[in-house]
Amino acid sequence: MSTFAWVTQLLYVLSASCFVLGLHQMNNPATARRGNQVSTTGMVTAIAVTLAIVIHSGAISATGWAVMIAGALVGSAIGLYSARTVQMTAMPQLVSMFNAVGGGAAALVAIHDYIRLADTGAGVATSTTVTTLLDVIIGSVTFSGSLIAAGKLQGVITSSPVTFPGARVVNLLLAAVVLGTGGFLIATTSLPGLLVVVLASLAFGISMVMPIGGADMPVVISLLNAFTGTAVAMAGFVIGNWALIIAGALVGASGGILTKLMADAMNRSIRNIIVGGFGTGDTAVAAAGGSGSIQSVAADDAAIQLAYASKVIIVPGYGLAAAQAQHEVAALADMLESRGVDVSYAIHPVAGRMPGHMNVLLAEANVPYPQLKEMDDVNPEFARTDVALVIGANDVTNPAARRAGTAISGMPILDVDQAKSIIVIKRSMGHGYAGIDNELYTDPKTSMYFADAKTALADLAAAVKTLVG
């Protein structure tokens, strides 16, 4: 091994270490920014080393240089522009797009390598074929699947599950084509065969994500993230580059953990989400008698309750994000805090459209992160809370989850019903994704405030100001 090879390998190890350290520093909001800088340093090192390898090899043609630099510049410009301009509410779409291009690039690396090996006519080693196939299949599925997911999140494609008769047969057929052609490729080197694998995998990605409903998007994005990581690791196997293998494995692990956390928070198995389109309404069996009556409340009364409370917990749900009301809620919370009210936010793991989404939306509205509390930490606090203010959250507050035999039985929920009083801001008595009545709304301690989240919060803040300001 030459000195040059030694140095480059050691630098790759250094950059891989930076990735691990960077991820490690994300265990605390106070160090997370430094973590991102450490990770960036690792990435710059890895790219610089690769550039040195490219130059040192001396094999690259002028056209090769032009193509590489032009591609990198175009990609960087697009990436930087979208990163700078994206709305925080649109973050899931952007992450999904990055998954798509990452998976796509990984697949292209393997495809190119396969074509090159096939051209030499010497045949391709079985181990290379297997890793190439894994890379191409996972990468292509991620590419098309992530594009569909981004389209659904952006509203370009309907977010409701798209199914058609025989959809499952089509999926099985595509899987059979991929596996069958893959087996054939292990026996013989064939470019048309590889093309079939690519096309069938792309089709499979589409047919996998289309039937999945909007409510399940946090799981789907996490899963596709894990796929991208795995595809990149496989690309590392194909071209024999450890930096790609390590980085890909780290991302695969991260995506895997988040997928599991999201699925648990929704009380559903990953298989169940992928196999069956959810939210089809078959769980909405005869709403178990709207037993209690509903009390509604006006802005003035709600404002007085909040202003004279000593502890308030705000429970934001997707309705808050949809109404883009994070700035209004932060303004109301600031006003209450300045009166000496202890304010915090209880955030359910699936409160947004991707893991942790709600925290980012609130951070954008200048909510200090120590006020953002995770479900397990905040649940014991509800019993000591004077007013729980629920904004556009539904199923995750439904006490029915604690009983057996309901559509959400066993789902982890926020113990909002333990608070001394509850105010729910909601547009109507409509159901959440699970399609069942929320028993919290008929609780005698609960007052319903029927309005759009943004208007309601602005009105509440105004009322607090005029009444007690």
Next chain:
Amino acid sequence: MTSALLVDLTIFVLSLWVGFEVISKVPATLHTPLMSAANSIHGIVLAGAMLIAVTADNAVGYVLAFVAAAFAAANVVGGYAVTGRMLKMFKRRPAAPAAGGGQAAGSASAAPSASAVESNGGGRRG
């Protein structure tokens, strides 16, 4: 099975375990930036895209190399930029207190963010 493949597999499996260990300690508050950070890390595929440009010698090869480089560069540059942008918003206390949570801190320049880092460090020791 070649020994090179065995080494690659070992590295892959151990990295997976390191990943599980490190990432399971990230709080839910930071899960979106975490996913975005993971996203930028898989932008390392840019290294792969650069290496295929070396062996490209025909039109198909050049097109593949171009698209792969563009995809990977968008991934890595965009990923790091947006992660940094998100993490910048996480503050222990808003840079401009009171004033009803206005946009003042949105334009946080060098001075307030530096003080935020300082107070964060203090909080960690405390």
